[in-house]
Amino acid sequence: MELEQLRKDMVAAMKAKDKARKDSISSLVSAVKKAAIDEGCRDDIPAELVDRVILKELKSVKEQIDTCPDTRADLKAEYQARYDVISEYAPALMSEEQVRRYITEKFSEIVATKNKGQIMKAVMAELKGKADGKVINQVVGELCK
Incomplete structure (x- = not known):
């Protein structure tokens, strides 16, 4: 996902007077800008960074939904609406089968050691933002058995 696309969608939501959608996208844009500044690439923000921030925000909103008391239905509905908007922008994550295939093909030597810590160290860096x-x-736990 490109930051420019988020900005265009935010403007479209403003024109449509869809405050909830505009606020959700605006929070994503802000989070992406903050992450870009933190990583020192605010002038040229890579799509990978945008995707990573979107996934992080999605996880954060999911936690808000899960921890919100049932007595606060209004707040829960607000969180759910935000989650729905953010999930539209979230990149598709790899399935369990795709992860298994990727690990066994690319990391076959490390998998052969059956050292879960070593496998996780190598694999997590490669699959960050691509798989849950x-x-x-x-998958790594199953491969180490």
Whole structure:
């Protein structure tokens, strides 16, 4: 995802007077800009950084939904609406089968050692932002048995 696309969608939401959507996209744009400044690339923001920030924000909103008390239905609905908007921009993550195939093909030598820590260290750096960490951990655990 490119930052410019997020900006265009934010402008479209403003023109459509869709405040909830505009606020959600605006928070994404702000988070991407902050991450870019932190990483020293604010003038040329790579799509990989945008995707990583989107996934982080998605996870954060999911936690808000999960921890919100049932008595606060209004707040929960607001979080859910934000989650729905952010999930539209989230990159597709690799499935469990794709992760298994990728690890066995690319890291066959390390997998042969059955050293879970060593495998995770190598694999997590490669798959960060491409696959869910829980799925990676589960696949590596199965490969080490």
